[in-house]
Amino acid sequence: MRIRVEYDSYIALFGSLKETWKGVKPKIQGDKLIVEIQDSTALSNGERDIIVFLAMLERAKNVLNKKQNILIIDEIFDYLDDANYTAAYYYILEFIYKLQREDKTIYPIIMSHLNPDFFDHFPKDSLRVYYLNPQSVPTSSENILKVLRVRESKLGQGDDYISKYMLHFYDPYDDSINDCLKNELKIWQGKILNFKNSCKKQMDAYLKGESTYDAVAVCIWLRECIERYVYDRLNVELRKQFFDGPQAEGTRSKLIFAERHDVSYPKSFSILAPIYNDPLHIGKSGETKDLRQTLFSRLHNNTIRGMIEKIANGIELEF
Incomplete structure (x- = not known):
């Protein structure tokens, strides 16, 4: 039953993107739900990464049932070109707004090696930068x-x-x-x-x-x-x-x-x-x-x- 519900949500998601990515569709395989790409050679590495990212966002949306939620996104931006970076940014914002419409709050934590300047286009009022390096840092007088x-x-x-x-x-x-x-x-x-x-x-x-x-x-x-x-x-x-x-x-x-x-x-x-x-x-x-x-x-x-x-x-x- 759960797989069927998730399958329907993936059908709706990739159905809305059929003009962007043709031949990408969810498929039930035994007791697993997979996303099948009919011709992966027609896609760039960045596009394949975005498809996987979208599928993972949809999976997260289906399991985040609490009012307050945290989503950890690890290094997705580190390997994307400019166009797919923009696409990923768009889908994160869309994901946030979807949960808000369901009266849920989501706090995405983006783990990255990139310079914070790379994320300047994110909304300034909601972006917080933290560094996870425990070593001492040089000072500036x-x-x-x-x-x-x-x-x-x-x-x-x-x-x-x-x-x-x-x-x-x-x-x-x-x-x-x-x-x-x-x-x-x-x-x-x-x-x-x-x-x-x-x-x-x-x-x-x-x-x-x-x-x-x-x-x-x-x-x-x-x-x-x-x-x-x-x-x-x-x-x-x-x-x-x-x-x-x-x-x-x-x-x-x-x-x-x-x-x-x-x-x-x-x-x-x-x-x-x-x-x-x-x-x-x-x-x-x-x-x-x-x-x-x-x-x-x-x-x-x-x-x-x-x-x-x-x-x-x-x-x-x-x-």
Whole structure:
């Protein structure tokens, strides 16, 4: 009897999707209920994953009889392309609304290795991000986070001295910079070189495997090393253009400028862009995701640590 009831619900589900997936239908096989795909070669791996996911959602709907329910979805998003990610997202929302119409509440828990940014399109008021890694995480000093917030609040209001001098490489670091950034550099005794040396010390602590270091400072020093690398390989005239104009707008622009003038650089400079770019851009109102957690999985990856170590120590990379 139970199988028959479930069979009818699957018939209704896949019947409504017959224009999307033809030849997909439920089938009773002995005492089991299966979903049969008549021609699996006509479907992509992602589409097959979505069909299985839909079948599992329907199974969950049939057995969740309580007013309050929890549904754990493990890694479904980790292996989907953009189109099937969108489809899975749609079916989760539809599943939630179906249960709400039955006066039930469902709390989906999505287990994933993906960066939380990947789920930005989920409703903000209902999305909560938790990290299940029990190890300690790198910290980010409030002093540097405050500098980032000030920078964001001043965007579009004139010269961006914080980005130009503090968050990117510049040459030379002279007293005129200290005058431009009196307030921002107070904690570093009003000197830009003290700030840069502080970031370098945090990089050293990270590479030594110390348990506490400023993760954002590591990102700033990584940028410093990468931009200095290409700057040092430009001729004197081109160096004068390095800090002004469109090419000065960011690390990527500076790398493109250098490449345009026959300066080659290791591919790791581009590969590591999420490390040295993402954490240094926060919301204009000062809101930010948990930078420590976002950086944790990246900075503690041994391959990434190895690339960063070679760049920070000036070791030539093979590619």
